[in-house]
Amino acid sequence: MLERTGVPTREQIRGVTPPQEILNSKPVVIVECFQRIPCDPCHTACPTGAILEFEDINDLPKVDWSKCTGCALCVAKCPGLAVFVVDMTYSDKEAIVKIPYEFRPLPNKDEIVECLNREGVVVCEGKVIHVFEPFKDGTKVVSVVVPKEFAMEVRHVRVVRKDE
Amino acid sequence: MKETEILIVGGGPAGLSAAIEAVKAGAKVLLIDDGLKLGGQLIKQTHKFFGSKEEYAGTRGFKIAEILLSELEKSGDRFEAITNTTVTGYYADDGVFGALTGEEKYFKVKPKKTIVATGAYERTIPVPNCDLPGVYGAGAVQTLMNVYGVKPGERALMVGAGNIGLIVSYQLAQAGVKVQAVVEAMPKIGGYWVHASKIRRIGIPIYTSHTIKEIHGKEYVEGATIVQVNERWEPVEGTEKHIEADLICLAVGLSPLIELLWQAGCEMRYIPELGGYVPVRDREMRTSHPDFYVAGDAAAIEEASTAMIEGKIAGLCAAKSLGYDIPDFEEKFNAFWEQLDSLRKGPVTEKIRQGLPKAIVGEAYRHA
Amino acid sequence: MGGWIKEHPILSFKHGRKVKFYVDGKEYEGYEGEPIAAALHANGIKVYRRSIGLGRPRGFFCAVGKCSSCFMIVNGVPNVRVCITPLREGMRVQTQMGKGEIR
Numbered sequence: 128m129l130e131r132t133g134v135p136t137r138e139q140i141r142g143v144t145p146p147q148e149i150l151n152s153k154p155v156v157i158v159e160c161f162q163r164i165p166c167d168p169c170h171t172a173c174p175t176g177a178i179l180e181f182e183d184i185n186d187l188p189k190v191d192w193s194k195c196t197g198c199a200l201c202v203a204k205c206p207g208l209a210v211f212v213v214d215m216t217y218s219d220k221e222a223i224v225k226i227p228y229e230f231r232p233l234p235n236k237d238e239i240v241e242c243l244n245r246e247g248v249v250v251c252e253g254k255v256i257h258v259f260e261p262f263k264d265g266t267k268v269v270s271v272v273v274p275k276e277f278a279m280e281v282r283h284v285r286v287v288r289k290d291e
Numbered sequence: 292m293k294e295t296e297i298l299i300v301g302g303g304p305a306g307l308s309a310a311i312e313a314v315k316a317g318a319k320v321l322l323i324d325d326g327l328k329l330g331g332q333l334i335k336q337t338h339k340f341f342g343s344k345e346e347y348a349g350t351r352g353f354k355i356a357e358i359l360l361s362e363l364e365k366s367g368d369r370f371e372a373i374t375n376t377t378v379t380g381y382y383a384d385d386g387v388f389g390a391l392t393g394e395e396k397y398f399k400v401k402p403k404k405t406i407v408a409t410g411a412y413e414r415t416i417p418v419p420n421c422d423l424p425g426v427y428g429a430g431a432v433q434t435l436m437n438v439y440g441v442k443p444g445e446r447a448l449m450v451g452a453g454n455i456g457l458i459v460s461y462q463l464a465q466a467g468v469k470v471q472a473v474v475e476a477m478p479k480i481g482g483y484w485v486h487a488s489k490i491r492r493i494g495i496p497i498y499t500s501h502t503i504k505e506i507h508g509k510e511y512v513e514g515a516t517i518v519q520v521n522e523r524w525e526p527v528e529g530t531e532k533h534i535e536a537d538l539i540c541l542a543v544g545l546s547p548l549i550e551l552l553w554q555a556g557c558e559m560r561y562i563p564e565l566g567g568y569v570p571v572r573d574r575e576m577r578t579s580h581p582d583f584y585v586a587g588d589a590a591a592i593e594e595a596s597t598a599m600i601e602g603k604i605a606g607l608c609a610a611k612s613l614g615y616d617i618p619d620f621e622e623k624f625n626a627f628w629e630q631l632d633s634l635r636k637g638p639v640t641e642k643i644r645q646g647l648p649k650a651i652v653g654e655a656y657r658h659a
Numbered sequence: 660m661g662g663w664i665k666e667h668p669i670l671s672f673k674h675g676r677k678v679k680f681y682v683d684g685k686e687y688e689g690y691e692g693e694p695i696a697a698a699l700h701a702n703g704i705k706v707y708r709r710s711i712g713l714g715r716p717r718g719f720f721c722a723v724g725k726c727s728s729c730f731m732i733v734n735g736v737p738n739v740r741v742c743i744t745p746l747r748e749g750m751r752v753q754t755q756m757g758k759g760e761i762r
Contacts, residue, residue, distance in 0.1 A: 243492055
């Protein structure tokens with residue numbers, strides 16, 4: 128399916144989702160990389176060793192969840208923009224999703240934005256709580272708060288301003 | 292007439308890398324490029340590169356061009372580059388190249404060795420009205436918007452879901468152009484899936500098993516009709532969709548630019564997996580002509596990362612053939628080939644692995 | 660239609676000096692040293708010449724000086740590849756009809 132649509136399947140997503148107890152304990156990385164391509168910057172960007180070293184540069188990334196702090200450096204570094212961080216511990220009903228963002232306009236802190244799923248469909252609204260640019264290379268990481276049930280759906284945000 | 296030890300034709304990733312290695316080895320290099328700026332297609336690549344650290348993975352293409360050019364600044368008088376100049380032909384009788392600056396100023400160049408790093412050109416597809424202004428090569432559109440800051444249109448249709456089609460679709464969106472759709476005749480997306488996912492989540496549809504049936508417009512493009520194709524590539528009646536667009540980008544493949552190699556009488560082979568006619572060469576990137584080397588897309592349609600390594604090999608070996616003493620030659624040569632092999636190992640480079648053995652002669656060309 | 664990109668998430672465009680040039684006698688503005696085609700496109704001009712046989716409109720295509728689609732008459736010289744020819748102050752650019760005439 129992914130090779131026909133560009134949208135990963137449920138099973139593929141399940142395969143890269145950490146176990147529930149990890150997901151409920153801390154912010155953690157979701158590496159949505161499903162194709163063996165020659166690429167390893169997610170590993171070299173990881174400061175904690177959570178994204179394991181590649182034996183073959185074509186390997187799919189492997190994650191040691193216990194070491195991941197959800198810092199999102201890999202989110203900013205991945206050339207395929209395929210890495211996200213999900214933090215289910217944010218509140219009872221809400222989670223944070225950290226998303227790579229390379230568009231204009233930039234969302235402001237506390238701005239309400241449209242949240243899109245992997246098919247580009249708006250599924251909910253979210254509130255941006257943080258925008259940072261770890262490598263000063265144009266890729267921002269946007270932290271957006273969304274209802275928990277959408278945390279594994281939302282993968283892009285769109286700024287909508289009435290005056291524009 | 293200009294004389295030089297090594298002439299490099301083309302200042303893209305392969306040519307610049309070749310220049311760096313050749314200069315490092317002590318050779319004098321003249322590089323000629325027909326563009327207005329050096330860097331070839333790197334200067335319009337705003338996405339981050341794949342690969343490993345050696346090929347600047349995670350760094351945007353235009354930044355890589357800056358890195359290569361700053362490396363060359365250290366060359367002193369061993370390196371000269373001429374831009375806005377087309378190498379127009381090779382005259383085998385006396386080993387001289389003709390070159391044309393702008394459209395009117397001719398001069399001649401006589402090198403000892405030549406590295407052809409001319410790259411590739413974009414293919415087109417025959418479809419009614421494909422000659423209308425507004426139907427452009429996807430790479431050409433990238434140049435307009437990413438090098439010169441021109442908004443190429445308002446609404447775009449992308450033809451081809453290989454890496455170029457997917458990447459340029461994303462970049463069009465970044466420049467504020469609405470991408471209406473990406474159509475791909477193959478049943479599968481040819482480019483990296485991460486690039487496809489990237490454009491899907493921002494709302495761009497990808498129609499696989501679809502082709503462009505007709506382009507509409509009188510003086511320039513106003514839209515197109517797309518249609519589904521079956522497994523025999525026949526249009527499926529009743530599946531036509533109209534797409535409004537003032538820009539149609541063709542990302543339907545590249546062909547190596549190899550005219551100079553033909554003129555030099557290099558042995559050429561038609562190898563579809565490598566993009567068409569390519570020169571036969573040995574592991575030093577030397578062609579059947581003892582004074583001609585090749586690197587990058589002119590050798591096989593591949594990635595910028597592999598082009599850079601091939602360039603280094605060609606530059607290193609061309610310098611060695613001039614008699615320069617390179618103490619760590621073996622070490623470097625083997626390291627470059629290790630990098631190439633590792634980049635070409637995965638499933639996405641299967642075609643390349645099938646094609647290369649047909650182009651590379653096992654041992655060094657036995658030049659008399 | 661067209662125009663210059665004002666805001667970009669990755670790139671900042673360092674344009675050169677703004678200069679005046681003429682297309683079929685009409686005055687336009689573009690940036691010196693950038694390809695004539697870039698200035699034409701930014702000004703919404705897409706038709707560069709008419710084909711030899713059927714007089715069909717032709718414009719930009721490859722941007723690398725290879726395809727011959729973008730031939731125009733520049734300062735009286737026909738068949739100039741405007742995609743790789745830098746714009747200069749006061750340049751006179753004309754739509755080319757057919758083969759163009761060498762004087």
